Amino acid sequence: QSVLTQPPSVSAAPGQKVTISCSGSSSNIGNNYVSWYHQLPGTAPKLLIYDNNKRPSGIPDRFSGSKSGTSATLGITGLQTGDEADYYCGTWDSSLSAVVFGGGTKLTVL
Amino acid sequence: QVQLVESGGGVVQPGRSLRLSCAASGFTFSSYAIHWVRQAPGKGLEWVAVISYIGSNKYYADSVKGRFTISRDNSKNTLFLQMNSLRAEDTAVYYCAKENEPEAGRSEIDYWGQGTLVTVSS
Secondary structure (H helix, E strand, O other), rough: OOEEEEOEEEEEEEOOEEEEEEEEOOOOOOHOOOOEEEEEEOOOEEEEEEEOOOOOOEEEEEEEEEOOOOEEEEEOOOHHHOOEEEEEEEEEEEEEEEEEEEEEEEEEOO | OOOEEEEEOOEOOOOOOEEEEEEEEOOOOOHHOOEEEEEEOOOOOEEEEEEEOOOOOOOEOOOOOEEEEEEEEEEEEEEEEEEEOOOOOOOOOEEEEOOOOOOOOOOOOEOOOOEEEEOOOO
């Protein structure tokens, strides 16, 4: 059971928009920055969003992040088949003194 | 460019020990906290441990506390994970991952290695 809660899967058609939610508590999302990672099959995770809503260089602006209270959301617009991957949210948990991740969300682009 | 290369994985019997290494390059290793994160086959990411830039602070997941030890050699740009009393549930790909700050928990994990597979089986 992950400390952060994500939907197991989401799907949408190419060109459409999808959002992935990440729910936590005051000890993690509520008081720390959230990051998002994507993981293509058979590869290592890669940073997608940091500090709730910032994109590293090279990440297109189709990807966006937001946070409100103890929840965070990843948004992806203009879906492409290459976006099919597992997506994870992560943050520091101040009570556990640990990094916590969501259970991951599998994105399918139909 | 930042590179993190893990090694030391393999097949080990339950109760035995294994030591993983992570060789870093492309950045000032001694200036950043470094993590170990693992992923069991077909499962999600599970954080294992983190060590601060000079090794003064270390934090562990409850699942490995007392069995695993994280350490670093800044003179050799290398991170280690000593794993003792291994269990079947420790079977996973182990990634080393760089945090974007010297101390743990202050920033995002911005780079990941390619991982090394540890299989605990008799």
